[in-house]
Every structure is written in structure tokens, then in C-alpha cells.
Amino acid sequence: MARPTADHTKQTSSSSSSSSPSPPSSYSSSSSLALRDVSFSIKPRTWVGITGRSGSGKSTVLHLIDRLYDPTRGTIRWGGQEDLRHFPPTELRRRIAMVPQRLQFFPGTVKWNIAYGSVNSGHLGSAGSTRAAAKAAGLAVGVGQSSNTPNGDPLISLNRSTHALSAGEKQRVALARALGRNADLYLLDEPTANLDALKVHDIMANLRRQLDGATVLIVTHSIALLDQCQQILVFDQGQLVQNGSPDDLLQDPSGILYQMYNQVPA
Ligand SMILES: Nc1ncnc2c1ncn2[C@@H]1O[C@H](COP(=O)(O)OP(=O)(O)OP(=O)(O)O)[C@@H](O)[C@H]1O
Ligand SMILES: [Mg+2]
Numbered sequence: 001m002a003r004p005t006a007d008h009t010k011q012t013s014s015s016s017s018s019s020s021p022s023p024p025s026s027y028s029s030s031s032s033l034a035l036r037d038v039s040f041s042i043k044p045r046t047w048v049g050i051t052g053r054s055g056s057g058k059s060t061v062l063h064l065i066d067r068l069y070d071p072t073r074g075t076i077r078w079g080g081q082e083d084l085r086h087f088p089p090t091e092l093r094r095r096i097a098m099v100p101q102r103l104q105f106f107p108g109t110v111k112w113n114i115a116y117g118s119v120n121s122g123h124l125g126s127a128g129s130t131r132a133a134a135k136a137a138g139l140a141v142g143v144g145q146s147s148n149t150p151n152g153d154p155l156i157s158l159n160r161s162t163h164a165l166s167a168g169e170k171q172r173v174a175l176a177r178a179l180g181r182n183a184d185l186y187l188l189d190e191p192t193a194n195l196d197a198l199k200v201h202d203i204m205a206n207l208r209r210q211l212d213g214a215t216v217l218i219v220t221h222s223i224a225l226l227d228q229c230q231q232i233l234v235f236d237q238g239q240l241v242q243n244g245s246p247d248d249l250l251q252d253p254s255g256i257l258y259q260m261y262n263q264v265p266a
Helices: 056-067 089-095 110-120 125-138 167-179 197-212 256-262
Strands: 033-035 049-050 096-099 154-157 185-188 214-218 231-236 239-244
Touching: 033 056, 049 056, 049 256, 056 185, 056 214, 056 231, 089 096, 096 167, 110 125, 110 167, 125 167, 125 197, 167 185, 185 197, 231 256, 239 256
Parallel strands: 049 214, 049 231, 096 185, 185 214
Antiparallel strands: 231 239
16 A cells, blocks of 8 residues: 655644544545544544545555554644654553454454454554454354354354355454454544444444443444544544534534434435
8 A cells, every 4th residue: 555645734722632634645556535624632542433425535544543654744743742753662562452343354263353442552463352352343253163043143163264254254353353352542443334234233232341441443434433422533635624513513414424414415
């Protein structure tokens, strides 16, 4: 992937625990800016929903916070003070857990692919913690042969290769990898995109419990997930067009969020 550069970022509020880029931010392989004049801050331990049309820059925001890319201009601050670029990469890896939109797996078993998240943060998750993370992500796992659980969910062997999992199962393995971590900040990019509404409902309660006390940025089009958030950021064509609580944003019938909730064609 091309390493992007961003043109500038404004400082964010000192009350923020982790805060955004406020770039123009452009990918080096692209002549146009992926983000323009974006500035926001978020409070520690809040759930922040990020939504908006395809290509509006949602994933780019997460990539900038995860430092897959750096902004070409401006600054992303954590704790209201520190420029993210000053954090040692190992510390960022330890403090941030990410479920990317493009899921990545390593050759090997489901177990290894879940435990890898913990390896990345400095310790290998125990078998118990791997199972607990899988369960929290809505994945029924066992050590024997794959079969069906009493409620009809496929039971997935921890020793099975991730290669032949369904898209929804892979998504839950990726989510389990993040949930197995003890991070401060979770960046979840469409973590339920391949799941049915019932599964999303099941997982939501687990997410709330599991990520209690953490700061969560979640890119999603799911109303059910947005409903869990205290703050919602709506992006459109690389710009932050709405920022506020769901209740406040839903007061505006001309806003994208209102249209999403009411399924009014934009
Ligand atoms: N690696 C890249 N190189 C060049 N341009 C990119 C790259 N990644 C994204 N872009 C462009 O940047 C813009 C924002 O992309 P981004 O992936 O952030 O959108 P998004 O809101 O996450 O979309 P979606 O909902 O489809 O996932 C798009 O115009 C996209 O084509
Ligand atoms: Mg995206």
C-alpha cells in the first residue's frame, strides 16, 4: 500500500484522550486529498461511531491514528499533549488494538490467529483467554472437530486453519484478536460488516462488557452499533460534516445521520 502523506493537521483539544488527525491528508498515489480540514477531539473511555458514505475517509482516519500513515500536515495528539509521532512504535502497538476493514490472517490456526493479538502486545494469550476472546466475538470454538452447537452455530475447532472460514467467521476471528488484547484504544473498522443482525445484537452486549473502560472508535453503518456510541462523527467527501451525540445529530433532518436512521435517500 502506498504510504500517504497528509498536508496539515490542526491541534485538537487538550481534553481529548486520543484525538484525530485534522489533515488535509492525501495518499501519495492519489492527486486528491483523502481528508480535508478535519479536526475533532474525543474524551477518554467514550465510544465514538464513525460513519458516512463509501470513500468519505473513515478508514483513513483510523489508519492515521494507528500510524499506518502519518498526516502530511498537522498533528494527532493523545492525552491532549503528545504528538502520536513521538510515541515509541512498540508503545502504540501495545496501547492500540485494531480490527482493519481488510482483514489480515497469518498462515496457521484459528487459535494462533486470535492469540497473535496478544503476542503483538508482548505476551501470548493463554488457551483460556483465547477462548474467552473468541466467545466475546460471538465465535463458538472448541478443540475437537468442527461441528454444530446446540443452537445451530457451527463449532469451530481452534486448530482449524483460518483459510476455509466463512467471511463472517473470519470477521469474528479478527474481532476476537482485538478483544483478547488489553488495549486503551480500540479501532474497529466495520467489525460487523459480514454479520447478520441477530449476530450483531449478540456481540454488542459482549463488546460493551469486554471494552468497558476503553476508548473505542468504531467505523460502522450499523444503526445498532451507532446507537451504542456517545459521540458520532459523520464524514462526507473527506470532510467531517457532523460531530455530536446521536440525539443532537438526529435533530437535523438535513443531516446524513438523520437520513441514515430514517433511510431517506441522500
Ligand atoms: N492506499 C490508498 N491509495 C490511494 N488512495 C486511497 C488509498 N486508500 C484510500 N484511498 C482513497 O481515499 C479516499 C478515502 O478512502 P477511505 O478508505 O478512507 O474511505 P472509507 O470512508 O473508509 O470508505 P468505505 O466505506 O468504502 O470503506 C477514497 O477516495 C479512496 O479511494
Ligand atoms: Mg473504509
